[in-house]
Amino acid sequence: MKYGKAVKKSMEMLAQDERVIFVGYSIAYNGKAYGTLKDVPREKILESPLAENLMTGLGIGMSLEGFLPVVFFERHDFLLDASDAIVNHLDKIESISKNQFKTPVIIRAVVGHDKPLDPGAQHLQDFTKAFREMVNFPIYEPSTSKRVLDIYKSLLNTSGPAMVVERKSLYNQEI
Amino acid sequence: MEKITKQQLIDFEKKIKEAWNRAEIPYPVHFSGGNEDQLIKIFQEIKEEDYVFSTHRSHYHYLLKGGDPKNLVDMIFRGDSQHVYDKTINFLSSSIVAGAPGIAVGVAEAIKRKNSKRHVWCFLGDGAEDQGHFYEAVRYVDGHDLPCKFVIEDNNLSIQTPKSERYNKSEIKWPSCVKKYNYTLTYPHVGTGKWVDFGGLKAGTTL
Numbered sequence A: 001m002k003y004g005k006a007v008k009k010s011m012e013m014l015a016q017d018e019r020v021i022f023v024g025y026s027i028a029y030n031g032k033a034y035g036t037l038k039d040v041p042r043e044k045i046l047e048s049p050l051a052e053n054l055m056t057g058l059g060i061g062m063s064l065e066g067f068l069p070v071v072f073f074e075r076h077d078f079l080l081d082a083s084d085a086i087v088n089h090l091d092k093i094e095s096i097s098k099n100q101f102k103t104p105v106i107i108r109a110v111v112g113h114d115k116p117l118d119p120g121a122q123h124l125q126d127f128t129k130a131f132r133e134m135v136n137f138p139i140y141e142p143s144t145s146k147r148v149l150d151i152y153k154s155l156l157n158t159s160g161p162a163m164v165v166e167r168k169s170l171y172n173q174e175i
Numbered sequence B: 001m002e003k004i005t006k007q008q009l010i011d012f013e014k015k016i017k018e019a020w021n022r023a024e025i026p027y028p029v030h031f032s033g034g035n036e037d038q039l040i041k042i043f044q045e046i047k048e049e050d051y052v053f054s055t056h057r058s059h060y061h062y063l064l065k066g067g068d069p070k071n072l073v074d075m076i077f078r079g080d081s082q083h084v085y086d087k088t089i090n091f092l093s094s095s096i097v098a099g100a101p102g103i104a105v106g107v108a109e110a111i112k113r114k115n116s117k118r119h120v121w122c123f124l125g126d127g128a129e130d131q132g133h134f135y136e137a138v139r140y141v142d143g144h145d146l147p148c149k150f151v152i153e154d155n156n157l158s159i160q161t162p163k164s165e166r167y168n169k170s171e172i173k174w175p176s177c178v179k180k181y182n183y184t185l186t187y188p189h190v191g192t193g194k195w196v197d198f199g200g201l202k203a204g205t206t207l
Helices: A003-015 A052-064 A076-090 A128-134 A145-155 B006-021 B036-043 B059-064 B069-077 B101-113 B132-144
Strands: A020-024 A045-047 A068-073 A106-111 A162-167 B051-054 B091-093 B120-125 B148-154 B178-182 B196-198 B201-203
Touching: A003 A020, A003 A068, A003 A145, A003 A162, A020 A052, A052 A068, A052 A076, A052 B101, A052 B132, A068 A076, A076 A106, A076 A128, A076 B101, A106 A128, A145 A162, B006 B036, B006 B059, B006 B069, B036 B059, B036 B178, B051 B059, B051 B101, B059 B069, B059 B091, B101 B120, B101 B132, B101 B148, B132 B148
Parallel strands: A020 A045, A020 A068, A068 A106, A106 A162, B051 B091, B051 B120, B120 B148, B148 B178
Antiparallel strands: B196 B201
């Protein structure tokens, strides 16, 4: 199975869970998160403004009320505007609240690809290592389709935050 | 539940102030003062089941929400004055300026989807009013009619900088989900106004 297909299948699997809500911008419209949300019901998608910190805050807040939000970032470059929500809040609320509040939020963070179009310096960065330095929650980097399926399936049971780094360069590969 | 009075609020902070001045609390504490009447009025509207998001200056909010004063004292003495959390009364806070509004919006979105009658109240200072992340949150609540109110506690100071030095004469007209009250803080930004010796290192600010 192609890597991109595995991601799409994983999203459809997640969509079956009533707690799951997909949060992001332009994910209900053309593109649909690189096609991965194409067959997810519209009511499972919360289309947000292009305001990454708010979008992540929406995810955190909804998780406090029992939702399992999947927040989509189409490129790592765009994670930085949400780094306050991710690093200072998503990563810290459980510990600073002495475990009273849990924030299960899945961050989907895609690393851009330079083919077929090379988008340049502000659209191709990979901040995986930097986020590993900044947060305590798990960051997964699935490199095969099987790992993609396994990781997203396991995250249905997560009680806290997680980030999944997807690589656009792998989407068309049978791996 | 018996409501806490203005004098009890003032006395609570006074006791913490005395302990801080005796170097018993080796952590930053942001004291509340000067806004008792305004807050007592606002909290008449806030119901027990509502959420409150507070800031680094959280003591009055916590006590008025119905938080246990003893619990608050414990939190302050263990260094959590700037992150007061209590799930039993739906109370959260953030010590990042304008850190909470986006999260408050998410809770409001969730409770609207559940057709719950609860509300979210998010407090912030006029320093956070300067921040773009607050603007994002307000527009979302306003546009989607979410059950969330923002309360700007305007003391004309962002840390120690008055408005005239910040955006100068610019004033934003916020939509109806934003309330604002003005007051003069009776404490400095952090600490008690006295320099205190914490094991050989002094901490504090002057009024």
